[in-house]
Amino acid sequence: MQFHDGADFSKIRFEPIDAIALIAFELWENPHFCWREIAVWKSREPLSLDIAIWFEEQLCGLCFANPNKSRQRIRIVRLEGQPGALHPLKKRISVLAMMAIDEFAQIIGSKWIEVQEPLQEAMPVYTKLGFKFDLEGRLVLAVESKVS
Structure with a gap:
């Protein structure tokens, strides 16, 4: 499967954040978060x-x-795409992460995905993904339920 610009989905890997990922993170220019x-x-x-x-x-x-x-809510504590330089998944990290988070949320029985302390500059991204503020002021999205 390929993205519209020709990027190949088969080259995407989801891995745990391990020592190799943290070494690669150290090469990022001006990251917003410290992932150590x-x-x-x-x-x-x-x-x-x-x-x-x-x-x-x-x-x-x-x-x-x-x-x-x-387990009713799973909170996104941090989510960040590599800043600065263009990379093959630019502007797709949030969607890819949400696919994994939603699947995980279903496995553990969560009903809601919540963004913990959303950054103001990330609000347009979360809004585009369907997140809304609930009555308690939390930025949330219902977990998609799959029919068996």
């Missing part, structure tokens, strides 16, 4: 979801999400 803390977070949150999104050997995005205690 992920190892500690992963050890504290056994049900967390950490994703390094690769295109061939290029790290294009990172995501960390974890469910609340009841």
Whole structure:
């Protein structure tokens, strides 16, 4: 399968955020987040979801999400595409991450995906993905339910 611009889906990999991903992250110019803390977070949150999104050997995005205690909501704690330089998955990281988060949310029985402390500059992206503020002021999206 290919993107409209010819990028090949088969070259996309979803991997855990590991030492290799963190080394690749260090090469990013002006990232918004520090991702080195992920190892500690992963050890504290056994049900967390950490994703390094690769295109061939290029790290294009990172995501960390974890469910609340009841598992009713899974929170996107951090989500970031490689800033600056163009990469093959530019402007696609949020959609790719949401595919994985939604699938994970279904597996653990979550009803909602919530963005924890959304950045103002990311609001147009979340809005385009269908997120809305609930009555409690949380930026949320219902988990898609699949019919068996």
